[in-house]
Amino acid sequence: MLKKVFLALAVAVVGFAAVVASRPSTFRVERSITIAAPVDLPFGIVNDFHKWHFWSPWEALDPNMKKTFDGPFAGPGAIYAWSGNEAAGEGKMTILESKPYESIHIELEFLKPWPGKSLTLVTYQPVPEGIQMTWAMEGQNDFMGKAVSMFIDMDAMLGKDFEKSLATIKTLTEQEAKNRLEREARLKAKAEAEAAAKAAQAAPAAVPNGPAQAATTTP
Template sequence: MLKLLGLVIVVLIVALVVFIRTRPDRFRVERSALIHAPADVVFSMINDFHQWGRWSPYEKLDPNVTKRFEGPRSGPGAVYAWSGNNKAGEGRMTILESRPGEFVSMRLEFFKPFAATNQGTFKLVASEKGTHVTWSVEGENTLMGKAISAFLDMDALLGKNFEEGLANLDAAVQAETPKPELEARAPSLKVVPAVAH
């Protein structure tokens, strides 16, 4: 009986490993939102890691997190490293490329609770009502990532954080810039007068 039980356990473990290995090799999570501010205002809040404490949902994971900034204050080469509790973990973000009012790309390195390197991107598109921001992260699905994704919906889990972060970003930029200034800096609408017949 014990021999049969042991055999069943081995078969289940092998089946689980095989299932985990069939999970996708790469992942991508993306969310978009309208931020009610001009693209240059939104860009400055994303392109400067010193501003992330005002809107990033990950900042509240550990109020006592240790932060370290390196390189230039903003733009390519700017680095934000952190070390915190089990929820915050330990890692580093480095801005690789940025185009004012359009795009910020960064490398995301995680050291704890487990190692991973991903690509983070913010795309900004100006509109008459503000700026459409798309926040995405993608990378290789490690064996640990595949195992986690077999039991948790990572898109829903990370996506919820992105949605919260974009809502926070909207609130932060509106608090940063007085409404009359936002309206003055918003793209103007061309009004074509009616022609009398």
């Protein structure tokens, strides 16, 4: 009887392994949003890791998360490493390539809860309404990744975080675009007022006309 149980378990394990092995060896998650703001705003808020705390939902997973920044302040070579609780895990991100106002390539390396690497690509495309920002992540599925994908929908799970990130970036950058226009309008009005005041000071004072004198004749 015991032999049959072990044999059935062995068959089940082999069958499960075969099903897992048949799963896709790669994954890709992608989301987009349209932002009514100059492209330098949504580009800059991603190209600089120091600004991620303004919009990244992953940083909220652990308020006490330890973070370090290495390499250049922003752009290619910039590195952001983190170490947090079980929800946040541990890993690092490196900007591999950054084309101003076009695209940003980021390598994402997880160390905990399980090792893994993936590539994040953020692109910016002009559209009539402003800028279409697209966030995509792709990588390889090892055996563990394939097994997890049988029970967890990676597109739904990561896609939700992407959507939240993009929505926050949209809110922040559109507000900053509005603030920028208001600042420019105030500066323009101030400059015009100062120019008008200087012009008034430089204008010659008008000489008032005196009363007309009556003509006299010599006797």
